[in-house]
Amino acid sequence: MITSSAPGKIFLFGEHAVVYGKTAIACAIDLRAHVTVEEAPSIQMKGPGGSIDLNPRKHPYIYSVVERFKDLTDVTGVNIDIHSDIPVGSGLGSSAAVTIATIKALDAYYGTNLSLEDIAHMGHQVESEVQGRASPTDTFVSTFGGMVQIPDRKKLGFYDMLIVIGNTGKFSSTRKIVSNVAALKERHPAVIGQIMDTISAISETGIEFIQEGDFHTVGELMNINQGLLDSIGVGSKELSELVYASRKAGALGSKITGAGGGGCMIALCEHKNLSRVAHAIKRAGGDSFICRTTHAGVRIESK
Numbered sequence: 173m174i175t176s177s178a179p180g181k182i183f184l185f186g187e188h189a190v191v192y193g194k195t196a197i198a199c200a201i202d203l204r205a206h207v208t209v210e211e212a213p214s215i216q217m218k219g220p221g222g223s224i225d226l227n228p229r230k231h232p233y234i235y236s237v238v239e240r241f242k243d244l245t246d247v248t249g250v251n252i253d254i255h256s257d258i259p260v261g262s263g264l265g266s267s268a269a270v271t272i273a274t275i276k277a278l279d280a281y282y283g284t285n286l287s288l289e290d291i292a293h294m295g296h297q298v299e300s301e302v303q304g305r306a307s308p309t310d311t312f313v314s315t316f317g318g319m320v321q322i323p324d325r326k327k328l329g330f331y332d333m334l335i336v337i338g339n340t341g342k343f344s345s346t347r348k349i350v351s352n353v354a355a356l357k358e359r360h361p362a363v364i365g366q367i368m369d370t371i372s373a374i375s376e377t378g379i380e381f382i383q384e385g386d387f388h389t390v391g392e393l394m395n396i397n398q399g400l401l402d403s404i405g406v407g408s409k410e411l412s413e414l415v416y417a418s419r420k421a422g423a424l425g426s427k428i429t430g431a432g433g434g435g436c437m438i439a440l441c442e443h444k445n446l447s448r449v450a451h452a453i454k455r456a457g458g459d460s461f462i463c464r465t466t467h468a469g470v471r472i473e474s475k
């Protein structure tokens with residue numbers, strides 16, 4: 173029996189634009205997906221009512237991972253059991269964390285000796301297949317941990333940032349939102365293209381201020397990024413309510429994280445107003461919790 177785990181993530185800047193090769197900054201967080209694999213008569217997923225055979229409609233990410241292992245090795249029966257701390261369909265990279273942790277667990281189980289680069293690459297292929305379009309961000313962060321710049325695949329230094337996550341509790345499918353943005357871009361290529369370029373410029377400017385530790389300016393840039401996310405149709409009334417409540421309570425900046433449409437927003441805070449912001453998000457109807465950024469990427473927990 174082998175157990176692995178991989179982290180979820182937040183986007184400080186650049187979701188959606190990064191799907192079109194623009195710059196984004198994302199960071200791993202201390203919510204993880206845990207995957208246990210053990211010998212079984214067929215390829216199965218453990219569920220609440222017992223184990224069932226792996227099904228591409230019910231388990232698209234895991235199915236795609238297993239299909240890729242069939243190209244690498246002789247895939248024998250295995251039971252896959254997922255326990256994840258990461259809310260599903262909420263912008264915190266649950267799909268990537270589950271995908272990357274499963275790749276690592278199967279790699280150890282079948283002895284395929286994949287490098288971290290191989291794992292991130294396979295994870296990106298899986299997300300691209302299931303989502304239709306995907307940037308390498310979520311799978312890269314989940315593999316390597318820490319703060320990263322995409323598409324350069326560059327690990328930035330570690331910055332201890334105080335973040336409150338606000339969850340609207342509304343499920344959103346990244347696949348669907350990404351395809352809505354693609355359709356909008358097709359209808360208005362020049363307009364949306366320029367918005368994507370501006371988001372890229374925000375990410376690049378943001379890196380400088382993160383490195384200087386000027387979090388007031390980082391927050392200001394997050395607010396500008398939020399306005400542009402709204403403009404490409406990935407906001408919602410509930411997300412905006414949490415964003416404005418957090419700013420009124422003193423957040424330095426706040427924005428959607430991940431695909432949007434529902435799911436989570438993040439608020440960058442100073443120590444003195446962390447709990448005020450967390451309470452304000454709750455009063456505005458969201459669930460809220462303080463998030464720690466983490467160095468730790470994918471790893472084996474036990475063998």
Ligand SMILES: Nc1ncnc2c1ncn2[C@@H]1O[C@H](COP(=O)(O)OP(=O)(O)OP(=O)(O)O)[C@@H](O)[C@H]1O
Nearest residue numbers: 254256260261262263264265266267345346430431
């Ligand atoms: N604990 C889990 N067990 C099984 N499948 C999961 C689990 N968590 C996530 N998934 C898979 O990931 C899908 C959600 O991924 P999706 O990309 O839409 O949202 P997300 O990854 O949470 O958010 P984002 O991509 O915006 O960061 C689920 O529908 C499911 O297929």
Ligand SMILES: C[C@@](O)(CCO)CC(=O)[O-]
Nearest residue numbers: 187188306307309430431
């Ligand atoms: C919306 C998006 O930019 C982020 C999802 O976490 C999609 C992607 O990068 O694949």
Ligand SMILES: [Mg+2]
Nearest residue numbers: 265267268346
């Ligand atoms: Mg996802």
